[in-house]
Amino acid sequence: MEKIKKGVRLDHISKIYQDPKTGKEFYAVKDTSLTIEPGSFVTLLGPSGCGKTTTLRMIAGFESPDEGEIYLGDEPINELTPNKRDTAMVFQSYALLPHYNVFDNVAYGLKLRKVPKEEISERVTRILELVELGGMEGRMTNQLSGGQQQRVALARALVIEPSVLLFDEPLSNLDAKLRVTMRTEIRRIQQEVGITAIYVTHDQSEAMALSDQIIIMNKGVVAQMGTPQEIYYHPADEFVADFIGEANFLRGSLIGREGGYLTLNVEGNPLRVPAPEDEVPRQDYTVVLRPEAATLADEGGLPCRVVLSCFMGSYQNYHVMVGDTLVKLEEHNPKNKRIYQVGECCSLVFDPESVHVL
Amino acid sequence: MARGQGAALDRKKLMADPIMVTTIVVLITFLTLFILYPLAILLVDSFVGDGGFGFSVFQRIFSMPTFTRAITNTLKVGFVVGILSSLIGLLFAYVEVYVRMNKFAGGLFKVVSMLPVVSPPFVLSLSMIMLFGKAGIITRFLFHIYDNNVYGYWGIVIVQTLTFFPVCYMMLKGLLKNIDPSLEEAARDMGASRMKVFTSVTLPLMLPGLGNAFLVTFIESIADFANPMIIGGSYDTLATTIYLQITGAYDKTGAAAMAVVLLCITLAMFAVQKYYLEAKTAATLTGKASRARMLIEDKSVKIPLTILCSLGALFVIMMYICVPIGACFPTWGYKFFPLTGKWFAQVFTKYHGLKAFKDSFVLSLIASPITALLSMIISYLVVKRKFKAKGFIEAVSMLAMAVPGTVLGVGYIRGFSGGLFHTGILQGIYGTGLILIIVFVVRSLPTGTRSGISALRQIDKSIEESAYDMGADSFKVFMTVTLPLIKDSFLSGLVTAFVRSITAISAIILLVTPSFLLITVQINEFAEKGAFSLACAFATILIVITYGAVLLMNLFIKRFGTSRSIKED
8 A cells, every 4th residue: 555645736626517497506615725735633613505516526426517627646637527537435325335245335436447357356355454344355334334334435446556545424324322433433544544534524523533624614705714723712703703603702892901901891891812913903802712711600700590400421511691792601511510590690701711712 | 686697607607518418409409309209390380381371271270160069078078077087086095094994995996006007098898898798797697788888989988987987086095094083173173064174174175286187188188099999989089080081081181280289288297297286286385294194083974984985995996807707708798608618719820819919019018118218307307406597498398297198299201101201211210110219208207207206306306416516527427326226216117117008009099000000099999899808808908918017117116216215204
């Protein structure tokens, strides 16, 4: 498997679709430029209709971009048909060939490449062991569980040793527990093989668990690209903050600035927070507060009133009103802590360094 | 916004696939040459036929009382047959889906749904005449009625209804099964009687489907040639009038114009059925039934309905059985015993039966794989691929469904007897077996395509995409993935094409030359001459052949077809 790893580059890619009902044209993907490093695991994450699957299918060659050029390594691949591209896709529905058994499914791509018979059998056996399906060669695909079918699909894609592995929501047909197991598997195998992988999902925890880099897409454009930590702690905008994890937004107007810090008026209370990096000075700011970053106390923070207090086992779930703003928070390990009841007035306390200011 | 680059890239990708491009070009040529062109030439002929462009030909045919009468006759028959067939079909479908039947009645239903598939579409006319005609077994020898006239309006209506209602029955059965039983249970639960549930829930849900069945039968009835030919007597319909105009009056432009009129009627019906009713049916009955229906056990409903339907079914079966028995009477109408095999012997000794069966068999055998393969390719292109001419291919192959055989026959005469546009090009195929094969293919293509399309729609698009992604080109994808997955549909398409071809008559009768003897044409000839025993003998052998083909197919599918487990997936 000594192959030069290749990255993928999208250069000002757009794809235009026509609404079948109104006949109106719209951008499914708009002027998107991306560089995916060789050997990295990158996730395209976003709500449905954000253009993530279209982007993936353009890389695979099923859709043709209306603007821009796609590069695999240094080679432009716009004009190549899917069968000529050095990519392999794992489909949401697995897309196994139902009239073939496991061995023939995995061997399909190798047979098309006219690989000698002995080598096929050797490579298929090796790859099936990698995905932990050794000994299942003779099974028909419909005799396999969902998780096993997904492993076959993965093996089939891996065995042809593509430069890039593409995943189109491969785990969404599995139940919750299996999803978690399979995603660790996928990550392990990708690391072992060292292949470039592009993974489409709408499940943020999947994206977090798998990726070196997450690309968040919204309405056909890239909202943010970064490591999971960057995206969680430093979301580029409210959409990203809201889409990844839970977020509370506290609106504040500027009342003072000093060093790297701003003092904002939040619902009538002064709040001192770190200033955003390379910001344009303005009047209004938004403070992003994660639910686990705050706690309730009798005093010492923003005054608030409890409107929901609910025991969830590992944490106590609170909704509090800070003025007219609803803030949700999670008090973890609540066993020996004071529990505030609905209607109580108290104080919302958090470390200014743990918030992100937009 | 400019979608230019994407379209250009799609085109380039398509061109990188020479087999695919060739296939598309060949298909378009075939469809244009053998479906569009013959219809176009009819239009040309009827507008410029009698010297100069104008409506003179139409004026001429509309001034013929025989023609205007034929139009009213055709519509009258079609309308009544449509209504009767869909009602009887609904009754049968309702009883099968809603009422708990015993095994015997269930078996009868199966036979009834099967018979029209394996028999030539006009054998009922023969048995009608033999049972109820002037010298009919029932009318004359049972009831001693000596002047019963089966020829004419009622003859056609009864025979066509009996022939076409099983089609309605099968269509409506599928729809009824899709009604979610909880809808009706909810109505029952609110206090509606069984009758009320039927009139207020089941029937309204079925209305578009009923309309659909009505129109399908209407079109079939209008396009039917052989039944009116055999049992119509002096009651002419459009199809028979056109035939007589061309074979009797040698008025080719007049026949062309008449064919245009007939085509316009069926096309209009077809458009309503396809674009209005089919969509509506799908809209009201989409959901799968959530669970099994509680069958009606109530004896006051069950017994009369079962008896009524069983008697109906028995009657139809008796009509069919009459054909082989009729072939064994020594002299039909006078002497019924002892049964004899002499007519069967005469078929082969005196009337070139062997040649007729060989010709029909060989031509159909050549046509059916071509049809099956073509229709699978068309379905694949229509369902799975994106390219510009796709709409054209789909529309033209569906259009063929609305073209009555007689119209196609006249179109081929006008289109090919003098070569393309009367220039002599391709004239060579006229009068050969090749043109007969092409007619067979064109006539069966729409059915095959429709079944192929519905089979392919059930296959997840990503299965083919995955093969494509793995490195297979279109041809490989089609051969290694698509075709194996729709093997059942392909096999049944093969047999359907064979059966339809070997039992076809309407277009063929206009194109066949003396060098080819076709069974259906022979049957028609003997029936017209009144040699019913011979016609029956031919028909019996034909039914045996087609039934054998269907049996063979079922055996084949059971053994080599897609395994059940895959379908359940």
